[in-house]
Amino acid sequence: MNAEIIAVGSELLLGQIVNTNAKFLSTSLAEMGVNVFHHTVVGDNPQRLKKTIEIAEKRADLIIFTGGLGPTKDDLTKETIANHLGKKLVTDQDALTSIEAYFHKVNRQMTENNKKQALVLEGATVLPNEFGMAPGMFIQNQNHFYMLLPGPPFEMEPMFSKYGRRAILKKMDKREHIESRVMRFFGIGEAQLETEIESIIVGQSNPTVAPYASDGECTLRITAKHESSAEALKMIEEMEKSIKERVGEFCYGYDETTLMAETVKTLKNAGLTIATAESLTAGMFAAEMASISGVSAILKGGVVCYSNEAKEKLVKVKKETLDKYGAVSKECAAELAENIRVILDSDIGISFTGVAGPDSLEGKEAGTIWIGISVKHHPVKTFLLSLASNRNSNRLRTVKYGCHYLMREIGLNSGN
Amino acid sequence: MNAEIIAVGSELLLGQIVNTNAKFLSTSLAEMGVNVFHHTVVGDNPQRLKKTIEIAEKRADLIIFTGGLGPTKDDLTKETIANHLGKKLVTDQDALTSIEAYFHKVNRQMTENNKKQALVLEGATVLPNEFGMAPGMFIQNQNHFYMLLPGPPFEMEPMFSKYGRRAILKKMDKREHIESRVMRFFGIGEAQLETEIESIIVGQSNPTVAPYASDGECTLRITAKHESSAEALKMIEEMEKSIKERVGEFCYGYDETTLMAETVKTLKNAGLTIATAESLTAGMFAAEMASISGVSAILKGGVVCYSNEAKEKLVKVKKETLDKYGAVSKECAAELAENIRVILDSDIGISFTGVAGPDSLEGKEAGTIWIGISVKHHPVKTFLLSLASNRNSNRLRTVKYGCHYLMREIGLNSGN
Numbered sequence: 001m002n003a004e005i006i007a008v009g010s011e012l013l014l015g016q017i018v019n020t021n022a023k024f025l026s027t028s029l030a031e032m033g034v035n036v037f038h039h040t041v042v043g044d045n046p047q048r049l050k051k052t053i054e055i056a057e058k059r060a061d062l063i064i065f066t067g068g069l070g071p072t073k074d075d076l077t078k079e080t081i082a083n084h085l086g087k088k089l090v091t092d093q094d095a096l097t098s099i100e101a102y103f104h105k106v107n108r109q110m111t112e113n114n115k116k117q118a119l120v121l122e123g124a125t126v127l128p129n130e131f132g133m134a135p136g137m138f139i140q141n142q143n144h145f146y147m148l149l150p151g152p153p154f155e156m157e158p159m160f161s162k163y164g165r166r167a168i169l170k171k172m173d174k175r176e177h178i179e180s181r182v183m184r185f186f187g188i189g190e191a192q193l194e195t196e197i198e199s200i201i202v203g204q205s206n207p208t209v210a211p212y213a214s215d216g217e218c219t220l221r222i223t224a225k226h227e228s229s230a231e232a233l234k235m236i237e238e239m240e241k242s243i244k245e246r247v248g249e250f251c252y253g254y255d256e257t258t259l260m261a262e263t264v265k266t267l268k269n270a271g272l273t274i275a276t277a278e279s280l281t282a283g284m285f286a287a288e289m290a291s292i293s294g295v296s297a298i299l300k301g302g303v304v305c306y307s308n309e310a311k312e313k314l315v316k317v318k319k320e321t322l323d324k325y326g327a328v329s330k331e332c333a334a335e336l337a338e339n340i341r342v343i344l345d346s347d348i349g350i351s352f353t354g355v356a357g358p359d360s361l362e363g364k365e366a367g368t369i370w371i372g373i374s375v376k377h378h379p380v381k382t383f384l385l386s387l388a389s390n391r392n393s394n395r396l397r398t399v400k401y402g403c404h405y406l407m408r409e410i411g412l413n414s415g416n
Numbered sequence: 417m418n419a420e421i422i423a424v425g426s427e428l429l430l431g432q433i434v435n436t437n438a439k440f441l442s443t444s445l446a447e448m449g450v451n452v453f454h455h456t457v458v459g460d461n462p463q464r465l466k467k468t469i470e471i472a473e474k475r476a477d478l479i480i481f482t483g484g485l486g487p488t489k490d491d492l493t494k495e496t497i498a499n500h501l502g503k504k505l506v507t508d509q510d511a512l513t514s515i516e517a518y519f520h521k522v523n524r525q526m527t528e529n530n531k532k533q534a535l536v537l538e539g540a541t542v543l544p545n546e547f548g549m550a551p552g553m554f555i556q557n558q559n560h561f562y563m564l565l566p567g568p569p570f571e572m573e574p575m576f577s578k579y580g581r582r583a584i585l586k587k588m589d590k591r592e593h594i595e596s597r598v599m600r601f602f603g604i605g606e607a608q609l610e611t612e613i614e615s616i617i618v619g620q621s622n623p624t625v626a627p628y629a630s631d632g633e634c635t636l637r638i639t640a641k642h643e644s645s646a647e648a649l650k651m652i653e654e655m656e657k658s659i660k661e662r663v664g665e666f667c668y669g670y671d672e673t674t675l676m677a678e679t680v681k682t683l684k685n686a687g688l689t690i691a692t693a694e695s696l697t698a699g700m701f702a703a704e705m706a707s708i709s710g711v712s713a714i715l716k717g718g719v720v721c722y723s724n725e726a727k728e729k730l731v732k733v734k735k736e737t738l739d740k741y742g743a744v745s746k747e748c749a750a751e752l753a754e755n756i757r758v759i760l761d762s763d764i765g766i767s768f769t770g771v772a773g774p775d776s777l778e779g780k781e782a783g784t785i786w787i788g789i790s791v792k793h794h795p796v797k798t799f800l801l802s803l804a805s806n807r808n809s810n811r812l813r814t815v816k817y818g819c820h821y822l823m824r825e826i827g828l829n830s831g832n
């Protein structure tokens with residue numbers, strides 16, 4: 001099956017927003033085994049949209065539209081498609097009920113044009129919108145399939161993942177289920193990861209294993225096809241097991257998660273509190289931790305010890321340590337981690353000190369970074385990083401290494 | 417003039433990257449007065465690219481290509497266009513020289529396929545690539561214009577802004593210069609901003625004033641056209657002056673800048689040091705400040721006082737204050753700002769305490785936030801925010817308000 005993705009919206013042509021929907025759908029479709037040969041963006045103009053559909057019909061079996069399903073006069077996608085296919089628009093009672101319920105909930109008057117959002121193409125499978133009002137649609141006409149999805153990514157993405165994907169797979173090959181899982185890695189480079197698992201994945205066509213790298217992390221997407229969904233999942237599990245035998249120590253999580261989310265989970269599960277002393281990262285580690293709701297149970301607080309004065313005054317780092325070894329040193333990192341843990345009476349203290357760049361500091365090159373981790377009742381440990389990126393990438397990377405070493409030290413990821 | 421933007425690259429169709437080039441070019445073209453009616457993405461496939469060009473020629477005068485100019489076999493854009501237009505590819509000596517110089521500089525052997533990058537369409541205007549090897553091209557053929565740009569945004573964007581834009585404007589209307597300036601606002605909503613300046617901009621066609629809002633900030637882009645560039649700039653300045661008379665107090669900067677960059681600049685110019693006490697934002701303010709190189713001259717450090725224990729131990733907030741007024745209070749914000757300034761002996765202390773959400777705290781609703789600012793020799797001031805967004809957007813917005821009030825207090829933005 002070949003697909004074309006058509007985004008409808010003048011705001012895209014004016015450069016006001018980026019077409020992230022095309023990326024999301026392309027990734028999903030690639031995983032499902034659907035070829036995407038074209039993306040097109042067209043404005044809120046029925047004549048140009050109609051011509052765009054005619055062109056797409058010549059080169060694709062499946063045409064997916066995003067945008068133009070809203071209540072205003074600008075929103076013309078389903079009207080144009082109905083006209084093009086010679087179909088009527090009919091009110092979908094479920095959609096109308098949920099639109100009415102929405103207005104009731106926010107205690108606002110529902111205007112007449114909102115009813116327009118409940119209109120669907122006659123004969124279409126309706127895709128429920130769990131995060132907005134306009135429902136999606138999927139319809140076959142002669143030898144083409146048409147899927148209409150809303151424009152806002154937070155409505156479109158869950159709709160496609162939950163309903164759209166399944167509707168397409170059903171038409172593709174009824175005998176086959178496709179399952180996939182993403183393994184997330186940190187602390188190993190993409191090239192090394194590929195090398196380590198090469199002999200497992202070479203020549204593999206089912207399941208497939210696709211590596212991807214960004215922001216210092218790597219992922220492997222394992223995709224398996226089978227008549228039985230359970231069997232496909234079993235194939236994924238077996239492949240995952242083989243991969244873990246080789247590089248399991250670097251795998252920190254699955255599917256949609258982040259290193260920090262896993263770190264917070266690890267701390268919460270272990271019932272451990274934490275305090276931070278951040279020089280290089282200047283609060284970035286704590287701020288990212290606090291982006292997760294409910295973190296006050298584990299994060300006691302910390303210090304942004306950007307200057308040596310702050311290191312001495314707020315974290316009681318000895319003047320001799322700073323004079324003898326400098327702020328960017330194993331010794332300073334150790335004292336920071338140990339002292340902040342004691343000062344805030346937490347179970348764990350973590351520290352970051354180093355040279356963000358672009359300039360060197362204390363005779364140490366940009367990218368020289370020490371992380372200290374102090375766990376109550378255990379000797380403090382330090383970790384040296386030598387990063388080679390720019391200032392802000394070095395700082396972001398350092399926060400990730402902090403999560404990585406912290407999870408290791410807590411030892412709750414042992415056995416993974 | 418009507419344009420179509422064609423991105424060439426299978427990585428876009430696989431969903432590995434987002435087509436940010438189309439957004440960038442669309443914004444620029446809109447500003448130049450060029451209509452963009454379609455974006456298309458096509459893979460590294462000469463047959464499909466050729467068909468895509470034929471379709472574009474039926475609906476656009478100017479076709480802009482991004483991507484496919486590199487040295488590998490996948491890169492086929494210029495070859496396909498040359499073939500389609502019946503033009504030869506010839507070596508551009510300047511491009512070849514700069515490619516050779518690049519390899520000399522990085523001390524690597526230049527392989528034969530790199531010479532391919534110096535090939536250009538015969539008769540094309542060559543657009544120099546100051547951030548990479550593949551040059552861009554602009555060529556007219558019958559009644560169409562074709563512009564070829566490299567795919568990586570850090571090569572494409574400066575090439576277009578410096579050379580591509582000018583080449584197109586030259587063909588559009590030789591008598592006219594277009595100049596523009598972006599004014600940046602914080603602390604005023606988009607709707608209010610539009611209302612305040614409505615009578616100035618209504619019916620205005622030269623200069624035009626285009627508002628845009630995102631992430632709690634608003635911008636106004638003023639664009640003026642005139643035979644003389646100096647005259648166009650003068651028109652912009654006059655318009656800017658009228659706007660400032662009404663809403664100048666909210667304008668914090670021009671063109672590419674951020675609230676934090678302006679705050680750091682303000683502090684540096686005034687020779688003032690700062691210390692932070694962050695509960696709600698948990699280090700985000702300091703971390704963002706430290707993302708700017710050279711900030712160690714002004715940022716002494718601070719405290720992430722996420723728990724009440726940290727507020728007492730690290731910032732000496734009185735227990736009575738916390739018991740009587742709570743952590744989310746004017747009194748707590750004032751003590752935090754004042755105390756951290758004294759503890760770290762800085763000129764300014766800033767504090768953030770509040771309810772990020774989703775849950776309420778101490779009987780205060782999510783979004784209730786206090787900012788404290790203590791300037792040496794001045795009484796401490798506090799500011800109450802009532803934000804209505806989600807947890808992380810509330811925290812980000814709070815950091816922006818911190819910058820906003822800080823710049824006001826320093827008083828260096830007076831007269832703006």
